[in-house]
Ligand SMILES: O=C(O)CCC(=O)C(=O)O
């Protein structure tokens with residue numbers, strides 16, 4: 001068992017496990033929105049709702065804390081046509097984590113191989129069709145579902161939230177998909193879920209070590225936490241993780257970075273991981289697919305949602321991503337599944 005460290009008890013976080021669905025939206029209820037799918041995704045689709053205004057509002061701490069809570073419950077939240085600039089995106093990244101209770105030592109992530117562009121700095125990752133980290137390890141003609149991952153799970157202290165703003169889009173294509181880690185857990189049989197709860201898995205960012213070698217880059221260090229240091233981009237995390245904001249159990253292995261379930265034989269590990277990767281990729285009842293428009297923003301919780309880009313276009317596509325660092329992943333044996341906590345049958 002991987003127990004919750006005392007300082008990270010879910011009871012000191014906003015959004016306790018007993019929160020009712022109508023309370024999840026909190027102070028954001030005043031802005032037009034709808035749920036994209038039953039289990040994942042909420043969209044603030046009216047361009048009069050601007051995150052830049054939330055950041056400056058008198059009750060901005062309440063609004064941003066409620067936004068973090070909403071993202072943690074819904075997996076991903078979309079905002080249409082945003083004027084948020086890079087400085088504000090960085091501010092949002094810092095405040096989402098802090099207001100939802102991440103450790104004092106957690107800051108914005110510096111990607112191991114992010115370029116130090118003078119205009120953007122190392123706290124922003126450029127997500128580009130032209131290359132860079134979004135294309136590292138990408139192979140043409142592999143199954144599109146090969147791309148499912150959660151961001152930077154190879155770090156000792158991985159990410160809580162990612163914020164992606166797309167400023168350049170192809171005329172059609174380049175959608176992104178997200179999948180719910182909560183529903184992925186809830187859709188397993190109770191017996192299989194219990195079996196996974198005792199296990200841990202090795203995550204590796206080897207593709208970025210290779211990328212650094214190929215382009216003669218120095219691995220950035222430290223990367224948003226004093227514990228995210230050095231050039232060994234591997235970490236062991238629980239297979240089922242408790243999200244500290246919601247208190248819900250989530251599946252926490254992903255095709256992009258998870259290599260091995262530590263307690264199983266290599267053959268057992270390969271088969272169980274293959275099953276779980278297919279479980280995420282093939283259950284479109286807990287996925288949402290987002291068709292981007294210019295300057296839209298997606299904010300997701302990497303602790304309990306997976307995502308995958310779609311490489312189906314032949315044009316320039318680019319956005320800026322800010323990733324914040326959360327807490328050391330843990331499994332609280334007393335935590336509930338989402339369906340159990342919300343009373344969803
Ligand atoms: O390009 C996309 O749609 C998503 C890329 C990605 O994985 C990310 O921004 O974390």
Ligand SMILES: [Fe+2]
Pocket residue numbers: 149150151307
């Ligand atoms: Fe990603």
